[in-house]
Amino acid sequence: xxxxxxxxxxxxxxxxxxxxxxxxxxxxxxxxxxxxxxxxxxxxxxxxxxxxxxxxxxxxxxxxxxxxxxxxxxxxxxxxxxxx
Amino acid sequence: xxxxxxxxxxxxxxxxxxxxxxxxxxxxxxxxxxxxxxxxxxxxxxxxxxxxxxxxxxxxxxxxxxxxxxxxxxxxxxxxxxxxxxxxxxxxxxxxxxxxxxxxxxxxxxxxxxxxxxxxxxxxxxxxxxxxxxxxxxxxxxxxxxxxxxxxxxxxxxxxxxxxxxxxxxxxxxxxxxxxxxxxxxxxxxxxxxxxxxxxxxxxxxxxxxxxxxxxxxxxxxxxxxxxxxxxxxxxxxxxxxxxxxxxxxxxxxxxxxxxxxxxxxxxxxxxxxxxxxxxxxxxxxxxxxxxxxxxxxxxxxxxxxxx
Numbered sequence: 001x002x003x004x005x006x007x008x009x010x011x012x013x014x015x016x017x018x019x020x021x022x023x024x025x026x027x028x029x030x031x032x033x034x035x036x037x038x039x040x041x042x043x044x045x046x047x048x049x050x051x052x053x054x055x056x057x058x059x060x061x062x063x064x065x066x067x068x069x070x071x072x073x074x075x076x077x078x079x080x081x082x083x084x
Numbered sequence: 085x086x087x088x089x090x091x092x093x094x095x096x097x098x099x100x101x102x103x104x105x106x107x108x109x110x111x112x113x114x115x116x117x118x119x120x121x122x123x124x125x126x127x128x129x130x131x132x133x134x135x136x137x138x139x140x141x142x143x144x145x146x147x148x149x150x151x152x153x154x155x156x157x158x159x160x161x162x163x164x165x166x167x168x169x170x171x172x173x174x175x176x177x178x179x180x181x182x183x184x185x186x187x188x189x190x191x192x193x194x195x196x197x198x199x200x201x202x203x204x205x206x207x208x209x210x211x212x213x214x215x216x217x218x219x220x221x222x223x224x225x226x227x228x229x230x231x232x233x234x235x236x237x238x239x240x241x242x243x244x245x246x247x248x249x250x251x252x253x254x255x256x257x258x259x260x261x262x263x264x265x266x267x268x269x270x271x272x273x274x275x276x277x278x279x280x281x282x283x284x285x286x287x288x289x290x291x292x293x294x295x296x297x298x299x300x301x302x303x304x305x306x307x308x309x310x311x312x313x314x315x316x317x318x319x320x321x322x323x324x325x326x327x328x329x330x331x332x333x334x335x336x337x338x339x340x341x342x343x344x345x346x347x348x349x350x351x352x353x354x355x356x357x358x359x360x361x362x363x364x365x366x367x368x369x370x371x372x373x374x375x376x377x378x379x380x381x382x383x384x385x386x387x388x389x390x391x392x
Contacts, residue, residue: 062356070169073162074348075202078173081322082206 154300156271156278161337167355169348170341176204177320178338181331183213184318186262189254189309191242194263195342198236203341210236217241255295257308266336267343273336275301280332283311 036046071077115123162171179200182192197214201207214234219241222229234241244250251258266272278301286298286305296306313331320326341347 058356058360062359063352066167066352066355069167073171073173074169075172075204078176079206082209084208 153303154278154282156274156301158274159277159333161273161340163337163340163347167351169351170337172204173322174334174337175341177322177324177330178334178336178341179204180320181313181318181335182262182338185312185331186335187241187243189243189250189259190262191244191250191259192240192262192342193242194239194261196237196239197234199345201236203345204338207236214238255308257295259309262339262342264343266340273340276336276339277332279307280313280336281329 036042067074115126118126162174163169186192197210200210200213205213214236217234217238218231219234219238220229221232224230244253247258260268266276269275271278279299282301283297283299286292290298290305292298292306296308297310298305299307313328313335315327317328318326318331324330344350
């Protein structure tokens, strides 16, 4: 999602002449654009790697919340009592 | 991203403009010419009507006395709620109750011993449980059927070879298969709990026939199953006091798991899905406003060409 939003913004920014070029976030966006989003090959790689990283971190986060809510009730919480 | 959000808010894309819309709509409203008292009357009537409807609905829901069956009260189950899993210690006790009490008459042919692994038992324990039963297998080299100890892939044992045998042994009443019983009965595990703990003397004028027992939660009131759960009528290996209500709660939870083994995974996936959907909903909302912003901030006029 963020990739095309940022690239759209960059297109918009280029037409402006005042002020914004000095801001650090603009420079960051330009750097990201040059590095990742400009070429299709690096864009595709960014999407794949980003999806992997997001999926893993999202799963860990939500699983942590869910296990916190159900602490002590699930099999993984009680199986230590039965394993030899 | 932070800069992106600041610009969004600065541009006012996510600000609502209900005030203007309301003012414009008011021009076409039929109630704009009403006097103050007329509006007050209308508001009072609306509030009264809504209140009466809400009261009627609440009272109607709370009694449910028009049916010929007692509806089971809703219990506060450990797995009640959008994000709550089963209490697996309770499921394990429930399996013990099933094995010691229910399995004497009820089959459970769609649940296999391997499904206990990682839910109520370890693999070794599940193998030991399966090995306690004898299963008919075969044919062997000579064409004869033979008995062997159960394996993980075997389903729970059936006490009777077929339905006719079950009816013959139970005064004509068929003990239903319990694999999906909470999904197959109105009220689910609440019904099972209420039925197991709800035995009482029949009211005056109601005669029970031989082999029938009175239970207000059973359709018709006359049930072929005698009260099965009393205090200490089953034993728990984890030392929980085996009161009748504890036994009923545990076995009802276990039966709910049997009919819905995907329950925990479903709720976990649901949390992930709802989180993602709400993020996408916000993005969609923003994207729609973003797309419409140029049109909404533009005044479009039709200027006919003047005739020369």
